[in-house]
Amino acid sequence: MKCFQFYIGKKKGELKMTTLNSVQSSFADQEVRPSGSEFNSQNVSDTSTESRGRSQFPNLSERPSNLKVFTFLELKQATKNFSRSAKLGEGGFGCVFKGVIRDSQDPTKKLDIAVKQLGPRGMQGHKEWVTEVNVLGVVEHPNLVKLIGYCAEDDERGIQRLLIYEYMPNRSVEDHLSTKSEIPLSWDRRLKIAQDAARGLAYLHEEMDFQIIFRDFKSSNILLDEQWNAKLSDFGLARLGPAEGLSHVSTAVVGTMGYAAPEYVQTGRLTSKSDVWSYGVFLFELITGRRPLDRNRPRKEQKLLEWIRPYLSDAKKFQQILDPRLDWKHFHNSAQKLSIVANRCLARHRKARPNMSEVLEMVNKVVEASTGVGNPQPPLKRRERRPTPGETKAQDKRRLIHKKIGARG
Structure with missing residues (x-):
């Protein structure tokens, strides 16, 4: 990037x-x-x-x-x-x-x-x-x-x-989403990462007596510890939120291509909703396995948000943007629900975007609905044992008795 x-x-x-x-x-x-x-x-x-x-x-x-x-x-x-x-x-x-x-x-x-x-x-x-x-x-x-x-x-x-x-031994989320990664992140793990990242942003935005705007939220700044818990890193571009009574912070435009909110790019007006936009981009990164901006792809597929737009309204078409490295048999609905959350974050007008606490609540529901869906085990079949000759005679005798009782009725 x-x-x-x-x-x-x-x-x-x-x-x-x-x-x-x-x-x-x-x-x-x-x-x-x-x-x-x-x-x-x-x-x-x-x-x-x-x-x-x-x-x-x-x-x-x-x-x-x-x-x-x-x-x-x-x-x-x-x-x-x-x-x-x-x-x-x-x-x-x-x-x-x-x-x-x-x-x-x-x-x-x-x-x-x-x-x-x-x-x-x-x-x-x-x-x-x-x-x-x-x-x-x-x-x-x-x-x-x-x-x-x-x-x-x-x-x-x-x-x-x-x-x-x-030390974060499992590197960044970007490393694992890369096509160079031998083993792609499972869908369950991607949902957990989305949940962890939302918790981190919600804390910065709403859970302290001051607000911090991350300003450079992206997959390379989300690191994974030994247990694969996701943690936000690299706060060099972070800013304090607007003072009381003010709607935004005006600042020079910095960040990473493909993640920055349109109103921040155009005006330099920074709010916590700028991070919400970046989070929405990241969700589509998890769904598709693609980077927000990739110059190595065909021209029409280089910008992630432009490429996915025609596929979002149709359930059948939606399947075409899913990361081809994963088996989506049990997770198609879950991915669709997460894309709905992403779309809410990517509302063109920043006031229409939810707060991160609301985003976290929506992601939690997607995770809850998906729990237990992955890799369902088929019920174990009993192996039928053939009866011995003695057991066969006993069974025939019981059937005969039942017939006689039924006849006397």
């Missing part, structure tokens, strides 16, 4: 800090604008609902945080000096490495971690780093990836900025 490109007019050498507070204050009055996006959207003013002096997350840094501050030396040792063999992947932020540390609660145990190291993107990457610390340092939910700690330290190469997360 292609993300929008950014620029910022600061020199790389201007950034020096050693504490988190100085990190946070360094971005108190900045908003990064895109240098141009494939959406061809205009650059949007950032002043209509947020004052220029307002920090992106002004209240969160004052809240108690359980984050551990790591030294760069500790992380070098944990990742074997950021060895290539420990590398898990690479994104716009930088590289991610697997590491091992001692469990702080039980030093005799070892704990697997994922270490994200900021790449040479400069100030924009730093801002996302700060946002991750601010958000994940104070929120906690089973469907959000846990941030264990961070590192902000100077060394001979300059400032080192790293984030340390719980």
